Amino acid sequence: MTKVNRQWLLAKHPEKQLTEDCFEYKEENLPETDLAPGEILTQNLAFLCAPTMRNWMDRPNNSLYPSIPLGQPVMTLSVARIVASKAPEYIVGDRISTRATWQDYEVISTSSVPISKIPKDISAIHALGRYGLNSLTGYFGLMKVGKPETGNTVVVSAAAGSTGSIAAQVARLHGCKVIGIAGGSKKCSWLKESCGLDGVIDYKSQNVEKELGMLCPKGIDVFFDNVGGEILQAAVENMASHGRIILCGQIASYDNDQPAEGPKNMMRMIYGSITMQGFLTRNYTDEFPAAIEYLKSKDEKGEIVFREDVREGFKNIPSIYKSLFSGSNEGALIAQIDPSAHNI
Ligand SMILES: NC(=O)c1ccc[n+]([C@@H]2O[C@H](COP(=O)([O-])OP(=O)(O)OC[C@H]3O[C@@H](n4cnc5c(N)ncnc54)[C@H](OP(=O)(O)O)[C@@H]3O)[C@@H](O)[C@H]2O)c1
Known part of the structure; x- marks a missing residue:
């Protein structure tokens, strides 16, 4: 069955404050693609709204990543489900955290993008929120x-x-x-x-x-x-x-x-x-598992409180994202685009 791929593209660089006309909504049928060895096809479930993404939307500057090209989907961090794989270490159904873009589906080369598998006992939302970046x-x-x-x-x-x-x-x-x-x-x-x-x-x-x-x-x-x-x-x-x-x-x-x-x-x-x-x-990637264990144990004992501000709707992503700068978010700001993101 043909899959529809929704996207939010960067239409223009922000002039001072970010405005919603910096983004353009696009919808198209997902083209049939033959994956190359090492590639996976992912379906994004939810995106982390990270303040530093605002720097990636600027004209080329001294940001950590190159500026997002105009007309391309906005780069973000996501949790996703693998729907097709030509990489032996990733199987269909695996849930991953990865660098992605504001769209439903994307082809990722597993050798060039950081990917971590989400442990079975952590929901996709918690992997972005309480145990996330x-x-x-x-x-x-x-x-x-x-x-x-x-x-x-x-x-x-x-x-x-x-x-x-x-x-x-x-x-x-x-x-x-x-x-x-x-x-x-x-x-x-x-x-x-x-x-x-x-x-x-x-x-x-x-x-x-x-x-x-x-x-x-x-x-x-x-x-x-x-x-x-x-x-x-x-x-x-x-x-x-x-x-x-x-x-x-x-x-x-x-x-x-x-x-x-x-x-x-x-x-x-x-x-x-x-x-x-x-x-x-x-810088501390090797120590992530131990830190997640620490946070989980403090969470289970009720010694740390976490707030995940989960907001729904693909169409709402730009307005959700802007909340970071008005301060209306309460905790990790997450744009959920698939209802299954809450499930284990
Ligand atoms: N170094 C790293 O590797 C790394 C990784 C992740 C995040 N970060 C940084 O960590 C910081 C927090 O990110 P987060 O994702 O956790 O966001 P967050 O703190 O959950 O949300 C952003 C908050 O910043 C405050 N804020 C926004 N504009 C402000 C302004 N002009 N002056 C003062 N406060 C303002 C608002 O809170 P109030 O309502 O209190 O104003 C807003 O709710 C960001 O600077 C981000 O770039 C760094």
Whole structure:
């Protein structure tokens, strides 16, 4: 039977803020293709809305991946089911996490795209959400780059988000005092009441630099930064001697077509012997299984709370994606396009 393939193409590069006319919807019959050796045909089930994809939509710049070509489906991270295979290690019915594009079906060369099989006891949604890239980012960024010690003061920006909420809770489990910065009283209450943080700052209504001074009287030992810009600057002004700044992301500058600015007053870094280090989660691929086991055990014991913000509908993908920049997402933002994604 002929399969219909729905697609969202990048129609134009965003001018400053992302608008929905940057995308074009297309539908066509999936052409019959003979797979080459090593290729698989996948059916996407759900996509992770990752803030950094916004950088891939820009004109060619200094992004990690080449800019998405105009007229091509938007590159993303997905969970998918294999529907045909010419790669012996992948069989029809296997569920995988992979780099994909905003369309129902695609042919993937297994030797050129990172693919990991989803364990049988994890649903596709959980593989993108609670045990997915962002949770691993929170875990590895904090543990490997921040190297928290019991009793340290840890501050996390975008703390109510998918990455930030895990970094903050892993810090709490390591006996740290944890302060979260987030936008709005609802997210701040969730951080205190459900995630057990010691303090919160609503950056939309409070002076972050002043509040950090009051909540961290001995200074910040570890700052996990998802945001950059003014929030990074406020933390720099409050770092403790020998403090560590974890550069995880710079979301404040993604949706404005400008390069992310560094902090001012670099002498603060010198006088404070402060370290600032960026990282990519994929640096720790070999350690993913152990980290997932850790997150699963904390999940089962109820020691970490996760939020998966699953929204449905292929047609809605662009508007779902934009929620990241208005902050209306509550946790890992997932666009589900096939109802079976929730099933084991
Ligand atoms: N280094 C890596 O390997 C790696 C891997 C994955 C993710 N990341 C980074 O991790 C960060 C978080 O990503 P995520 O997927 O977990 O997203 P998320 O935190 O779940 O969602 C994004 C949140 O960022 C906040 N935000 C958006 N625009 C902002 C602005 N202008 N100023 C301050 N806050 C803003 C909003 O929360 P509020 O409502 O609180 O404003 C929004 O809900 C991103 O910077 C991403 O690039 C890095």
